[in-house]
Amino acid sequence: MTETVTVRVPAKVNVQLAVGGARPDGFHDLANVFLAVGLYDEVTVTAADELRITCEGPDAAQVPLDRTNLAARAALELARRYDIDPAVHLHIAKDIPVAGGMAGGSADGAGALLACDALWGTNASRDELLDICAELGSDVPFSLVGGAALGTGRGEQLTALEVGGTFHWVFAMADRGLSTPAVFREFDRLGEGLDIPEPVAARELLDALAKGDPDALAAAVSNDLQPAALSLFPALADTLAAGRAGGALAALVSGSGPTTAFLARDPESASKVAEALSASGTCRTVRTASAPAPGATVRGHSPF
Numbered sequence: 361m362t363e364t365v366t367v368r369v370p371a372k373v374n375v376q377l378a379v380g381g382a383r384p385d386g387f388h389d390l391a392n393v394f395l396a397v398g399l400y401d402e403v404t405v406t407a408a409d410e411l412r413i414t415c416e417g418p419d420a421a422q423v424p425l426d427r428t429n430l431a432a433r434a435a436l437e438l439a440r441r442y443d444i445d446p447a448v449h450l451h452i453a454k455d456i457p458v459a460g461g462m463a464g465g466s467a468d469g470a471g472a473l474l475a476c477d478a479l480w481g482t483n484a485s486r487d488e489l490l491d492i493c494a495e496l497g498s499d500v501p502f503s504l505v506g507g508a509a510l511g512t513g514r515g516e517q518l519t520a521l522e523v524g525g526t527f528h529w530v531f532a533m534a535d536r537g538l539s540t541p542a543v544f545r546e547f548d549r550l551g552e553g554l555d556i557p558e559p560v561a562a563r564e565l566l567d568a569l570a571k572g573d574p575d576a577l578a579a580a581v582s583n584d585l586q587p588a589a590l591s592l593f594p595a596l597a598d599t600l601a602a603g604r605a606g607g608a609l610a611a612l613v614s615g616s617g618p619t620t621a622f623l624a625r626d627p628e629s630a631s632k633v634a635e636a637l638s639a640s641g642t643c644r645t646v647r648t649a650s651a652p653a654p655g656a657t658v659r660g661h662s663p664f
């Protein structure tokens with residue numbers, strides 16, 4: 361039996377996040393256009409005497425090391441379904457910002473699930489793995505599949521999207537996180553009394569992705585959670601302005617924030633935007649990454 365398995369999982373940016381009104385179950389219907397970007401967490405799973413989690417990386421201190429960790433929850437759910445003892449050591453090498461709106465916890469959930477499936481030889485079907493992911497969280501199925509996809513329902517029902525080229529991104533990480541439920545609550549508060557339309561994916565945006573056209577994508581990106589994130593974290597407006605002034609084609613909050621995302625025309629322009637953001641003093645760290653990135657990948661295997 362294999363004794364250690366490592367899985368690499370990408371972060372995401374939402375190039376469109378259309379949010380409907382609150383549903384009776386507290387979630388919101390979405391038209392969520394996910395794009396996986398080349399910033400990765402790695403989850404390593406090793407047979408052990410009991411379930412244990414460790415984490416390394418700049419944000420490691422903010423990651424829960426108990427059974428609330430999405431990686432632990434993934435391992436426990438797969439073990440429950442296959443009647444397996446979940447005694448494993450899960451180690452997370454974390455490069456995706458915590459509570460940053462880039463689906464870092466979701467990446468670890470998807471990574472742990474795929475790693476345990478390989479370690480235990482459960483050979484769960486694609487549909488079963490996606491079903492477990494959806495149980496863990498709305499973003500988790502996309503972390504498993506990567507690439508680009510439209511998420512409907514609460515974001516967990518995925519349709520793969522065509523991407524016709526490489527997009528160059530710059531991400532500015534903030535000095536604190538934002539809670540996803542708090543941002544959705546603020547969205548509800550700001551929308552009180554307003555008629556919230558059904559969320560739909562924009563044709564222009566899907567065409568821009570399919571063509572690999574950064575100018576067309578820049579003109580079409582949108583995030584309905586951005587006003588809510590800015591309301592809870594007003595200083596993000598300065599970061600967005602600094603990236604625009606540095607030459608970004610588009611500047612937006614990534615998902616529920618507070619990471620801000622900047623689309624650049626090419627790698628050189630991305631470096632200039634990154635320099636301008638670093639010099640602006642409006643963010644904690646700056647990273648460049650290209651997209652689309654592959655989904656969760658077992659080391660030495662092809663992507664999920």
Ligand SMILES: C[C@](O)(CO)[C@H](O)COP(=O)(O)OP(=O)(O)OC[C@H]1O[C@@H](n2ccc(N)nc2=O)[C@H](O)[C@@H]1O
Nearest residue numbers: 386387388390497498499500514515540541544615616
């Ligand atoms: C903002 C996004 O990151 C965009 O991709 C996602 O919608 C959030 O996905 P996630 O972090 O996996 O969220 P979940 O763990 O499923 O839900 C956390 C909380 O976010 C809110 N939530 C999430 C997804 C959704 N479609 N509607 C919501 O209102 C709910 O308050 C929920 O209790």
Ligand SMILES: Nc1ncnc2c1ncn2[C@@H]1O[C@H](COP(=O)(O)OP(=O)(O)OP(=O)(O)O)[C@@H](O)[C@H]1O
Nearest residue numbers: 429430458459460461462463464465466468499540
């Ligand atoms: N493996 C994990 N890594 C990071 N946070 C985790 C993990 N498991 C559970 N959490 C909890 O989830 C919270 C949200 O963290 P996460 O990094 O997933 O946020 P996010 O990237 O904003 O999520 P999303 O973009 O999916 O809304 C953290 O504050 C932490 O308490």
